[in-house]
Each structure stands twice: as structure tokens, then as C-alpha cells.
Amino acid sequence: MRYNLFDHTADLGMEFFGGSGEELFLSAATGLFDVITDLEKVKAVEKVSVSAEGIDGEDLLVNWLRELLYFHQVKGMLLKKFVITRMEATSIEGYAKGEFFDEKRHVIKKEIKAVTYHDVAIEEKDGQWMARVVFDL
Amino acid sequence: MKKKKKGSFVSERTSGNRQKSSPGGGQEIRLEKLDDYRWLIPRTGGMRVPGMIYSSEKMLRHISLDQSPKQVANVAHLPGIVKYSLAMPDMHWGYGFPIGGVAAFDAEEGIISPGGVGYDINCGCRLVSTALQVNDVKGHMGGLVDALFNQIPTGVGSRGKIRLSVADEKKVCLEGAKWAVKNGLGAAEDIEHTEEGGMLAGADPSAVSERAYERGRDQLGTLGSGNHFLEVGLVDRVFDSSMATAFGLHEGQVTVLIHSGSRGFGYQVCDDFLYKLTRHVKSLSLDLPDRQLACAYLNSSEGEAYFSAMACAANYAWANRQALMHLSREVFEGYLGMAPRDLQMRLVYDVAHNIAKKEEHLVDGVKRTLCVHRKGATRAFPAGHDEVPHAYRSVGQPILIPGDMGRSSYVMAGTERAMEETFGSCCHGAGRLLSRHAAVKKAKGRAIYREMEDKGIIVRAHGRSTLAEEMPEAYKDISDVIDVVENAGIAKKVVRLRPLGLIKG
Numbered sequence: 001m002r003y004n005l006f007d008h009t010a011d012l013g014m015e016f017f018g019g020s021g022e023e024l025f026l027s028a029a030t031g032l033f034d035v036i037t038d039l040e041k042v043k044a045v046e047k048v049s050v051s052a053e054g055i056d057g058e059d060l061l062v063n064w065l066r067e068l069l070y071f072h073q074v075k076g077m078l079l080k081k082f083v084i085t086r087m088e089a090t091s092i093e094g095y096a097k098g099e100f101f102d103e104k105r106h107v108i109k110k111e112i113k114a115v116t117y118h119d120v121a122i123e124e125k126d127g128q129w130m131a132r133v134v135f136d137l
Numbered sequence: 138m139k140k141k142k143k144g145s146f147v148s149e150r151t152s153g154n155r156q157k158s159s160p161g162g163g164q165e166i167r168l169e170k171l172d173d174y175r176w177l178i179p180r181t182g183g184m185r186v187p188g189m190i191y192s193s194e195k196m197l198r199h200i201s202l203d204q205s206p207k208q209v210a211n212v213a214h215l216p217g218i219v220k221y222s223l224a225m226p227d228m229h230w231g232y233g234f235p236i237g238g239v240a241a242f243d244a245e246e247g248i249i250s251p252g253g254v255g256y257d258i259n260c261g262c263r264l265v266s267t268a269l270q271v272n273d274v275k276g277h278m279g280g281l282v283d284a285l286f287n288q289i290p291t292g293v294g295s296r297g298k299i300r301l302s303v304a305d306e307k308k309v310c311l312e313g314a315k316w317a318v319k320n321g322l323g324a325a326e327d328i329e330h331t332e333e334g335g336m337l338a339g340a341d342p343s344a345v346s347e348r349a350y351e352r353g354r355d356q357l358g359t360l361g362s363g364n365h366f367l368e369v370g371l372v373d374r375v376f377d378s379s380m381a382t383a384f385g386l387h388e389g390q391v392t393v394l395i396h397s398g399s400r401g402f403g404y405q406v407c408d409d410f411l412y413k414l415t416r417h418v419k420s421l422s423l424d425l426p427d428r429q430l431a432c433a434y435l436n437s438s439e440g441e442a443y444f445s446a447m448a449c450a451a452n453y454a455w456a457n458r459q460a461l462m463h464l465s466r467e468v469f470e471g472y473l474g475m476a477p478r479d480l481q482m483r484l485v486y487d488v489a490h491n492i493a494k495k496e497e498h499l500v501d502g503v504k505r506t507l508c509v510h511r512k513g514a515t516r517a518f519p520a521g522h523d524e525v526p527h528a529y530r531s532v533g534q535p536i537l538i539p540g541d542m543g544r545s546s547y548v549m550a551g552t553e554r555a556m557e558e559t560f561g562s563c564c565h566g567a568g569r570l571l572s573r574h575a576a577v578k579k580a581k582g583r584a585i586y587r588e589m590e591d592k593g594i595i596v597r598a599h600g601r602s603t604l605a606e607e608m609p610e611a612y613k614d615i616s617d618v619i620d621v622v623e624n625a626g627i628a629k630k631v632v633r634l635r636p637l638g639l640i641k642g
């Protein structure tokens with residue numbers, strides 16, 4: 001998992017890194033949940049399928065993160081393991097493993113309310129990928 | 138990462154968007170001073186109208202740093218915008234539209250945009266007056282705030298005692314605060330003192346996604362997290378006693394101020410339509426300077442669908458604040474052992490500050506139907522307006538403007554000048570000064586909870602970071618904001634409230 005946090009007026013900015021597009025999307029997924037909770041306390045026991053589509057790469061990344069966040073916000077899950085089974089320029093399929101939030105064992109470090117389009121960017125240089133996403137808190 | 142290479146995830150289409158909305162970059166925004174409180178952004182490039190910022194020299198020093206003036210100019214690019222793209226003195230950076238932004242679009246030729254409303258649809262404030270004087274609660278504040286904190290669900294993903302079936306949620310969408318009152322969560326007179334009667338017309342539950350219903354199912358009657366709060370305060374200063382009397386407020390009186398919105402329900406509606414309209418807007422061939430300005434013509438099926446879904450979320454929020462008020466009434470009665478007729482917890486007013494509404498306004502002497510977007514801005518109608526509750530018709534609509542948790546909040550009244558200049562709109566709060574991250578850093582090693590208690594303010598919150606993020610220094614001084622709107626003549630000061638105790642998420 002490779003990510004940085006950056007400062008943003010009322011919200012949280014994150015930069016993700018990867019050696020390929022797939023790695024970048026995996027970094028983003030893990031980074032998101034690493035900010036939400038302490039992943040060491042989460043077991044990978046429940047499996048959910050995740051898929052997303054986008055009109056371009058940035059939109060795809062936003063929608064991928066939105067789908068993952070849905071499992072947290074609505075289903076009450078904490079996810080820690082992510083697998084991408086198929087990835088194209090504007091669509092992605094995979095699954096995630098984690099477990100349901102248990103207040104006795106888990107912590108919520110930060111509530112992320114939404115994934116935004118603000119200044120969303122994906123860049124690639126010499127085979128190194130980087131993405132920037134701002135989250136609404 | 139200076140240079141962007143084209144790869145499978147980097148499309149040509151997005152590169153255009155990014156370059157124009159890039160932070161810190163882009164053209165400089167020139168502000169022309171019109172008077173001490175009005176600053177014009179002249180029309181340039183694709184702007185259809187000029188921008189106008191209500192601010193002072195002192196306050197502008199903060200806002201010029203955060204690109205919000207650029208966002209005011211961006212909004213002026215949208216089709217059908219009327220007169221000005223406006224911003225209030227509490228303005229700061231927001232997604233697409235700035236927070237503190239007001240923009241009105243022609244109902245026939247103009248657009249509606251989820252970015253002009255915000256994620257928390259119908260986030261707003263509700264002020265409750267009581268028959269209590271400050272001495273009646275002195276010595277009880279710790280216990281009272283504890284009781285409120287125990288009884289009112291707050292914090293991350295808080296779930297309430299009210300669990301709604303999808304059929305009930307749809308009724309909430311249609312009836313708003315009226316649904317809550319019908320179901321025993323308040324009194325009929327509460328409705329009269331709620332903007333729009335707590336029920337925005339045009340709601341269509343079929344425009345709302347399954348996910349929104351899923352998120353909203355157990356969140357009615359919950360405060361939420363972040364800057365939402367429920368505060369017990371007192372009227373510590375009266376600026377205009379006849380107006381205060383009309384609002385049922387007097388010095389030393391204990392009040393309850395509630396700040397919350399449509400919770401996960403509204404967030405999901407906004408998210409769903411950002412997704413849909415980001416796609417739809419491509420078919421409109423509009424040259425938008427920022428992707429988050431995604432929109433649809435109000436009279437198109439997409440625009441109507443967003444309006445109908447947004448109205449559902451607005452109504453959910455009004456039902457939520459009605460339920461929160463009911464819960465706090467129960468706590469006051471139980472903790473103080475007083476009967477409702479002795480407590481007299483009466484709704485002064487409930488006002489939205491994240492909403493788009495169809496309203497009639499005079500534009501150059503002609504009455505027109507406009508879709509007024511208020512994002513972090515409050516409706517501020519003057520005396521005599523039909524929409525102002527009968528009891529306040531002679532003084533104007535109450536405007537509720539909370540400050541940060543350590544300083545004051547204000548009740549103001551709408552003016553004729555606001556009607557002429559700002560489509561009957563005013564500011565909504567202090568406005569953030571520090572990022573959450575910067576606030577947490579600044580609070581390191583300090584006990585904000587203790588600092589507040591030293592000031593005589595009891596605070597209960599989940600977790601230390603919320604308190605740090607929300608500490609007084611993270612916000613602009615509310616009195617600076619109030620001075621601007623008062624001196625600009627778009628609102629009139631009525632009373633000031635001082636916090637005694639509050640609960641936060």
C-alpha cells in the first residue's frame with residue numbers, strides 16, 4: 001500500500017502510487033480503508049464482489065472508490081484485501097475481503113462521506129502511476 | 138509529476154478539465170472594489186454575468202488564498218445565470234460552487250446543478266426558544282448536556298431509534314417535517330415556523346436510488362458528525378428589541394440551536410446525480426471550467442429528476458431536524474422534570490442553507506421564475522413577503538447564523554435590499570479558516586474540551602479529533618461576517634446567542 005495524505009480546506013486529499021494501473025487501484029482501495037480504520041484489527045473473512053465503470057480513468061477510479069465506500073457506509077463493512085480480476089480502460093471487476101464492523105474490536109479513525117471529482121487526476125511517468133483524489137469528510 | 142503521459146487510464150477528455158480547474162494555477166481573479174462591502178469580478182472569457190462578493194478588506198485576505206473567487210467566476214459560466222454569481226462573506230472553497238455561493242438561473246433557459254447545492258442537501262439550522270432563563274439551568278448544564286449526548290445519536294454513521302421502512306421513507310420524502318409531526322414528533326405550529334412549511338413541493342420518491350433509501354433507513358433523528366451540533370445557549374445581547382420580541386426572544390433566555398441535514402440520504406442523492414450528470418453534461422456541449430459543475434437544464438428530464446430527488450432529500454432533512462428538536466424537548470422535560478407547558482420549547486425558525494428552490498424574483502422590473510441555488514447560504518426574505526410566517530411578516534424572516542463552538546451565533550432578519558441584490562439570500566455561518574488537518578495539528582497537546590470548559594462551555598463529542606477539527610480557531614470570527622452583511626444592508630441584526638453547552642458528532 002502506497003499513499004500520501006495532502007492538506008485540503010475542509011477535507012482530505014490522498015495521493016496513491018503504483019507500478020501499474022492495477023497496482024494504483026489496489027493502493028487506492030487499501031489506502032482508503034487504512035484511513036478509515038486500523039486494518040491490523042480487521043480479518044479478511046467476508047467476501048464481496050466489486051465492479052465499476054467510468055467514462056475515463058479518473059471517473060473509473062472515483063467510481064471504484066465509491067463502490068468500496070458503499071460497502072462500508074451502507075453494509076457496515078471494513079475491507080482490507082482487494083483483488084482485481086479484470087481491468088480495462090473504462091471498467092473494472094474484482095472482489096474485496098474484510099468483515100463487518102464490530103465496535104468491540106474495531107476503530108473508526110475517520111468518517112469519509114464521499115469521493116469527489118475535485119481535481120481528480122491520474123498520471124503516469126516512466127511506468128510509475130500516481131493518482132490524486134479528494135474525499136469529503 | 139509535472140508532465141502527464143497518455144496511458145490507458147489517462148484520457149484526452151480529462152486533460153482539458155484538469156488544466157482548467159487545477160489548484161493554484163489558472164488565471165488570476167481580479168476584484169474591483171465597489172464599496173467597503175461589495176467586490177465585483179468583472180465579466181471575462183466565458184462568464185455570462187459578473188461575479189459579486191460581499192466581503193471586507195480584512196476578510197478578503199483569507200479568501201483570496203483558497204480559490205473561492207475563481208469558483209465564483211466559474212459559476213458565472215453556467216447557462217441561464219441571472220444578474221450575478223454571488224458569494225457571501227463566509228465564503229470558502231467548495232466542490233464546484235464555493236460554499237457561501239448564491240446563483241439564480243432562469244427556470245426555462247437555465248440549469249440546475251448538484252454542485253450548487255452540496256452533498257448535505259438541506260443542511261440547515263433550527264432555533265428553539267424556551268421559557269427558561271439562564272439562572273434556571275446554571276449548575277445543571279453538565280447533566281443536561283450529558284443527557285442530550287446520551288439520548289441523541291451523534292457521530293460517525295450514527296443510527297437512530299427511528300427505523301423506517303422504504304414505504305415510510307417515501308412518505309418522509311413527500312411530506313418532510315409534516316410527516317414527523319403527524320407521527321408524534323412535534324406540534325403543528327412547528328410547521329408554520331419552518332422554511333417552506335418543512336415540505337418542498339416537487340419531490341418524487343421514484344427519482345431516488347435504492348442506495349439512498351438504504352443509507353437513510355436508520356438515520357432519521359440523528360445529528361451526524363463533522364460540523365453538526367446541538368447547542369444550548371442563551372440570548373446574551375439584543376440589538377433590536379421590537380424585532381426580538383416578534384421572534385419571541387429576549388435577553389437571558391435559554392435557547393437550543395440545531396445544525397444538521399439530510400445525513401447519508403442526501404449524500405447519496407448528490408453522489409448519484411453527480412455520477413449521472415457528469416455523463417449527461419457531455420451531451421450538452423457546454424464548456425465547463427470544472428467537472429464538478431456538472432448540471433442539466435432545469436426543464437429537461439435529467440434536471441427535473443435531480444430537482445425531484447433533491448426535494449426528497451430536503452424533506453428528509455426537515456423531518457430530521459424536526460425529530461432532533463422533539464428528542465431535545467424530551468430530554469429537557471425529563472432532565473429538568475418540567476412539563477411542556479412550563480418549558481414552552483417553541484420553534485423560532487428552521488432555515489435551509491444547502492438547497493435549490495424555484496422562486497419568483499423581480500429582475501430588472503420583470504417578475505421571473507428562477508431556480509435559486511444557495512450553497513452555504515441562507516434564505517433571507519424581507520418583511521411583507523408571503524413566504525415569511527405570519528407572526529414575523531412585519532419584521533422579516535429570521536436568519537440563523539451559527540458561529541464556531543466557542544464564540545457567538547446570531548439571529549438576523551431579511552431585508553428588502555437582500556431581495557433586490559441577492560435573491561433574498563444571506564450568509565450561513567463563520568466559514569472555515571483552517572483545514573481540518575491543520576486544525577488537528579494546531580490542537581496537538583492541548584485539551585480543547587478543557588479550554589472550552591474554562592470558557593464556561595460544556596462540550597460532549599465522540600473522539601478528540603472532532604473537537605480539534607472544530608475548535609474555534611479553525612473558523613473565521615463570526616462577528617466579521619455579521620458586520621459585512623449588516624453593513625451591506627442584506628440582513629439586520631436582531632440578537633446574539635452565546636453557547637452554554639453543546640453536543641457534537
